[in-house]
Amino acid sequence: MINKYSSTNTSKTNILLLSIPIFFSNLAIPLTGIIDTGLMGNLGQTKFLAATSIGTSVMTMIIWSFGFLRMGTVGLVAQLYGKSDYREITRLLLRNFLIIVLISIPIILLKPLILNLIKELFSTSSETQQLIETYVSVRVLSIPAEFTLYILIGFYLGIQKTNISSLLIIVLSTVNIVFSSFFVLSLNLDIFGVALGTLIASYFTAIIFSFYSYKFVINKFQIYPSIQGIINYSKMLKLITINFDIFIRTVVLTFSFLWVSYLGSKLGEDYLAVNTILMQFLILSAFFLDAYAYSTEGIVGYAYGRKNKKSFLLVVKNSVQLSFFTAIIISLIYVLFFKSIINIITDVDILRFISYKHAFWIIILPPIASFCYQLDGIFIGTSQTKEMRNAMLISVMSFIVISIYLTKYFGNHGLWVSLIIFMILRSLTLKYFLNRIINKF
Numbered sequence: 001m002i003n004k005y006s007s008t009n010t011s012k013t014n015i016l017l018l019s020i021p022i023f024f025s026n027l028a029i030p031l032t033g034i035i036d037t038g039l040m041g042n043l044g045q046t047k048f049l050a051a052t053s054i055g056t057s058v059m060t061m062i063i064w065s066f067g068f069l070r071m072g073t074v075g076l077v078a079q080l081y082g083k084s085d086y087r088e089i090t091r092l093l094l095r096n097f098l099i100i101v102l103i104s105i106p107i108i109l110l111k112p113l114i115l116n117l118i119k120e121l122f123s124t125s126s127e128t129q130q131l132i133e134t135y136v137s138v139r140v141l142s143i144p145a146e147f148t149l150y151i152l153i154g155f156y157l158g159i160q161k162t163n164i165s166s167l168l169i170i171v172l173s174t175v176n177i178v179f180s181s182f183f184v185l186s187l188n189l190d191i192f193g194v195a196l197g198t199l200i201a202s203y204f205t206a207i208i209f210s211f212y213s214y215k216f217v218i219n220k221f222q223i224y225p226s227i228q229g230i231i232n233y234s235k236m237l238k239l240i241t242i243n244f245d246i247f248i249r250t251v252v253l254t255f256s257f258l259w260v261s262y263l264g265s266k267l268g269e270d271y272l273a274v275n276t277i278l279m280q281f282l283i284l285s286a287f288f289l290d291a292y293a294y295s296t297e298g299i300v301g302y303a304y305g306r307k308n309k310k311s312f313l314l315v316v317k318n319s320v321q322l323s324f325f326t327a328i329i330i331s332l333i334y335v336l337f338f339k340s341i342i343n344i345i346t347d348v349d350i351l352r353f354i355s356y357k358h359a360f361w362i363i364i365l366p367p368i369a370s371f372c373y374q375l376d377g378i379f380i381g382t383s384q385t386k387e388m389r390n391a392m393l394i395s396v397m398s399f400i401v402i403s404i405y406l407t408k409y410f411g412n413h414g415l416w417v418s419l420i421i422f423m424i425l426r427s428l429t430l431k432y433f434l435n436r437i438i439n440k441f
Helices: 012-041 046-064 068-082 086-109 111-121 126-158 162-186 190-221 233-267 269-305 309-345 349-356 359-381 385-438
Strands: none
Touching (some): 012 046, 012 269, 012 309, 046 111, 046 126, 046 233, 046 269, 068 086, 068 126, 068 269, 068 385, 086 126, 111 126, 126 162, 126 269, 162 269, 233 385, 309 385
């Protein structure tokens, strides 16, 4: 087979070209969150926004905890692509689809336990708890489809077909926005409508792109996917080990954001709602900057698979610089439009007022966080998941301790300062472990 799609071009221009379609697709993801937040934030009552905050935080923690389905896929696919081993790529995908079946069903069945834990952890009114239960009961059913999309995105990123992975995300987000808006604005289904929109969008996109991917593999690799060779114990063990490390890393990362909601709820529902709004700015910048990380994963994995140290070091340097300069631009945009965006998201005066007071933290966050986002992509592309796990454990444990202290004495401002410190700790710990990857060439 001729590997005509791969590239060892590690220039800033090539990284940027690969990242452009991801910019637009990643913009669609937080846009969905912003619109969902706006739909709930303009219903005139804080309870809808508070319930959305908790419901989405919990479901995000659960679903993102299995982000190894994307991250593990992209790293291994990229390395196999560098070796031109297309048959093993198809086997890897089928193994991951098998994992989806094994983990989705138990999660859905554990819904009552999830709801009980939410009641124990969050101090909210009974009305808000009912809204949370409505959201979780619907959203949990989308898990098999959302996991399928993880694998498909990882596959296309691994073979550097970022335009296809981007199209997938754009379709998912667009369908989600259309249905959620229709259900809330036209049918008055409030939080049930938001959850139902996500459910429909997830299955629609998963079905369409699963059929497309089947044809793509046949046409581009001249291979018909087969279950033969899927059960290989050594390769299954390697896949499980990599996935488990990423699972632990992602669980503690998503817990850190759930922790923000938890501490916010202790300060009151107004602060819980405000943090939900402010987190949309963090998510927006993160997904935008992750475009560089995503595009880099494939190039890094390809260079690592071919043991090309020079290409590896160049892509690390160029991608980190691009990410930082883009983060500066994002911060400048926030300076100009922060209040305008807040006013669109919510019509509740107290929420607007509190949000304005936190503008500084939102503005300085993107450049600070850009380094850890990009380093994540380097570790994912090389499948160095043990180091990623250890770096995240150190950072999150430190963050929890720091946030308890700062929130106690400085309120919600202390919580956001601790979140910034958390991003710095992630960068420092990943930089420490980066030399281990370099030494493996």
